[in-house]
Amino acid sequence: MSQKYNREYYFNTVTRESRWEPPAARDQKLGAKHILVKHEGSRRPSSWREEHISRTEEEAVAKINSILQRLISKDNPERLEDIAAVESDCSSAKRGGDLGLFEPGAMQKPFEDAVLGLKVGKLSGPVKTESGVHIILRTR
Numbered sequence: 001m002s003q004k005y006n007r008e009y010y011f012n013t014v015t016r017e018s019r020w021e022p023p024a025a026r027d028q029k030l031g032a033k034h035i036l037v038k039h040e041g042s043r044r045p046s047s048w049r050e051e052h053i054s055r056t057e058e059e060a061v062a063k064i065n066s067i068l069q070r071l072i073s074k075d076n077p078e079r080l081e082d083i084a085a086v087e088s089d090c091s092s093a094k095r096g097g098d099l100g101l102f103e104p105g106a107m108q109k110p111f112e113d114a115v116l117g118l119k120v121g122k123l124s125g126p127v128k129t130e131s132g133v134h135i136i137l138r139t140r
């Protein structure tokens with residue numbers, strides 16, 4: 001709060017700049033949890049759970065869609081973290097699929113665009129990147 005003008009202002013602790021207008025959304029860190037199913041065309045067709053990943057992209061989409069059904073089922077929905085720990089081909093599986101907070105520009109564009117298209121707490125449909133096929137839960 002600025003005493004002189006009795007107005008709230010914004011101070012960036014990294015750049016140490018201050019300004020009246022709130023930081024633009026594009027500066028804000030994003031947060032997401034995800035499940036990744038890799039396929040033979042993935043940038044790195046290997047993971048902690050499978051040394052040589054040979055499923056086709058079509059099979060990866062089918063697997064992602066069956067996982068989606070488990071997440072949105074009305075009678076007994078499962079938690080994304082629990083499925084990620086077993087099924088995700090990303091090393092974040094060990095953290096329940098949690099990618100933590102990341103700067104805009106840090107993740108592959110299709111992934112970031114999908115996160116930006118989600119409200120916090122919402123789940124994506126199948127999202128394709130060079131790494132494979134993802135389901136994304138936006139956390140921040």
Ligand SMILES: O=C(N[C@H](Cc1nc2ccccc2[nH]1)C(=O)O)c1cc2ccccc2s1
Nearest residue numbers: 044089090091092098099107108111129131
């Ligand atoms: O790039 C990663 N893992 C790759 C797979 C992958 N590719 C991605 C592309 C976009 C978002 C997450 C992604 N994860 C791998 O294990 O082959 C990351 C793992 C972790 C773990 C913790 C926090 C961030 C990250 S980013």
